[in-house]
Amino acid sequence: MSSPLPIRFLQSASRLDQLPNRQLELAVVGRSNVGKSSLINALANRKKLAKTSKTPGATQLINVYELDPEGSGNWLVDLPGYGFAKAPKAEMERWRKMIEEYLLESKTLGGVILLIDSAVGPTALDLQTIEWLDHIDLPYQFIATKEDKVRSSKRGARKNDLVEKLEVEKKDVLWVSVMTGSGIPQLRSVILDFFSN
Numbered sequence: 164m165s166s167p168l169p170i171r172f173l174q175s176a177s178r179l180d181q182l183p184n185r186q187l188e189l190a191v192v193g194r195s196n197v198g199k200s201s202l203i204n205a206l207a208n209r210k211k212l213a214k215t216s217k218t219p220g221a222t223q224l225i226n227v228y229e230l231d232p233e234g235s236g237n238w239l240v241d242l243p244g245y246g247f248a249k250a251p252k253a254e255m256e257r258w259r260k261m262i263e264e265y266l267l268e269s270k271t272l273g274g275v276i277l278l279i280d281s282a283v284g285p286t287a288l289d290l291q292t293i294e295w296l297d298h299i300d301l302p303y304q305f306i307a308t309k310e311d312k313v314r315s316s317k318r319g320a321r322k323n324d325l326v327e328k329l330e331v332e333k334k335d336v337l338w339v340s341v342m343t344g345s346g347i348p349q350l351r352s353v354i355l356d357f358f359s360n
Contacts, residue, residue, distance in 0.1 A: 165348035167208035169231035170239055175224040179264055185271050186236030189357055193278030194288055195244030198308045203241055205341040206351055225265055230358060237358045246288045275303040282312035285328045310340040
């Protein structure tokens with residue numbers, strides 16, 4: 164069993180210029196209801212570090228978590244999810260602009276953890292996001308969430324289908340489950356490696 168990630172909530176922001184100086188950032192990106200906040204809680208092994216909700220779209224700001232030691236400037240950044248949020252169109256457009264500004268203009272953003280719901284598979288919005296990340300030349304790591312929601316008898320076929328749609332190899336996708344803890348130690352290692360390089 165790996166140690167929980169030593170992360171603490173630092174602050175929320177609606178614009179990039181509201182954030183203090185930092186060393187290096189890793190952003191967590193995915194559609195609404197993919198389980199971003201639950202995953203951050205699992206990485207830290209804390210139930211209420213990130214706010215979770217049964218309603219998609221609970222994360223509405225850029226939420227920053229700093230890896231200890233305090234003041235390290237190494238940040239895990241939780242961004243609002245795309246699609247499905249029950250919010251007015253104008254509000255969703257504001258989130259979209261906020262996310263785009265952050266991903267395009269943050270000088271210390273080194274990469275993205277891109278979450279795909281393994282029970283649903285890559286959606287059209289996921290594929291658009293991948294295309295856009297490729298276009299702006301931002302590296303990303305695929306994480307397939309909610310592995311426990313896929314019946315074990317169908318898991319092999321689902322994995323094949325998912326990598327085929329993403330046009331990657333099986334080794335390029337890390338499958339995780341917040342409920343069972345599967346894949347969480349490996350993801351902690353991926354994140355720590357990112358910040359130590």
